[in-house]
Amino acid sequence: MLRTLRPGQLAVDIALPSVLFILTFVLYATRPQQYVIVLLGMCAALAVRRLAPGISLAIAWVTALVQMLLLLAPDPANFAIPVVLYAAATYGGKVARWISFASAFLGAALIVVYVIVVPSWTTGVNAEINSFGLATDMTPVAKVTVGLFMFLAFAAFFGLAWTAGVLMRTWRRARESRQAQLLAERDVAVEQERNRIARDMHDVVAHSLAVVIAQADGARYALAADPDSADQALRTISSISREALADVRVLLGQLRFQQSEGPQPVLADLDRLYEQLRGAGVDVVVENHGAERPVATGSQLAVYRIIQEALTNALRHGDHRAPIDVHLDWTGPELQVWIVNRAKSEPPKPGTGHGLAGMNERATLAGGRFGTTLVDGLFTVYASIPFTTAGVTR
DSSP states (O other): OOOOOOHHHHHHHHHHHHHHHHHHHGGGGGSOTHHHHHHHHHHHHHHTTTTOHHHHHHHHHHHHHHHHHTTOOOOGGGGHHHHHHHHHHHHSOHHHHHHHHHHHHHHHHHHHIIIIIHHHHSTTTOHHHHHHSOOTTOOHHHHHHHHHHHHHHHHHHHHHHHHHHHHHHHHHHHHHHHHHHHHHHHHHHHHHHHHHHHHHHHHHHHHHHHHHHHHHHHHHHHHHHOHHHHHHHHHHHHHHHHHHHHHHHHHHHHHHSOOOOOOOOOGGGHHHHHHHHHHTTOOEEEEEESOOOOOBHHHHHHHHHHHHHHHHHHHHHBOTTSOEEEEEEOSSSEEEEEEEEEBSSOOOOTTSSHHHHHHHHHHHHTTOEEEEEEETTEEEEEEEEEOOOTTBOO
16 A cells, blocks of 8 residues: 655655665676666665565565575665565555564575575676685585574564664654544644633623523513613613623634733622622612631632523512522632522523533632532522632732
């Protein structure tokens, strides 16, 4: 199977065999023309070693066998063989990789036979191989000893090239895995940021629209009987709408550009939130138990958004004739928050709407707990957020 190469890799694969051909071809001016076949074959194997490692290995084998059949002596072009073994181990598939491994040992054995045994059989037939061959008058024991040494030496040489290819393959795979991991982590971070922006968008829009709707209804009923109240309601609608529009613009800017986050609400902004609800005609009663303690910025945002969403749900689903009670308990190991209102209709069950699910997620991300209850018509939102000292904003 052909691999896809980058332009730089393709240029190197063409240049390397070209250089080998130019440098080696000069040596063949005084040698038999059959050596050109060996040179061309090895150059072809080098040229396709990364494009098609299996084919490159096959070309190298065919060229080496032809060289042996022609009884040609080992040649400088044969140095292409370890390069082909390296490429097959690095870029080849499973079959090509293990065939190249076996080729390292089989090739070493054939070299021993070709250099030690063949010259004694072809004395006077081919001067090239006879001149390269070891002395034919060696004793059998000497031939076995030298042959074993040569086999180990060539097997180690070829095996080293193959091992280097496997190590390079492993390093490439590890680098690709690391890059894939970084991409996956980046995608997760982007998705988490989008989810955070979606939660903020929901909180801002849902709360603002709930207040606007309540004020609009009040203004419509009071328009004839109390024009001043209607005018005040319209002013509140205008103010809430401008604030919501500014918050939405910040969130949309975060979606369009990679920039730092806009200012996020903290506990000090809760008073303004209460006043917005009171301006909509809802009685919000706030009670703090114990002295206030430092809370990390992220935890403050979680508490603010939970209270904001709970008040919004109370405004939408609660009985406006009854007050909404907000309790903050600072005395325990965690900041505990209760928002209690009387429901005029069945509120959404946990998990069925974005509001309750978003509050639960915010509490969980802050390391806390979240829950809701409906008992005797009183709907209670409960959250417990740990106190942390890192990144405190007061």
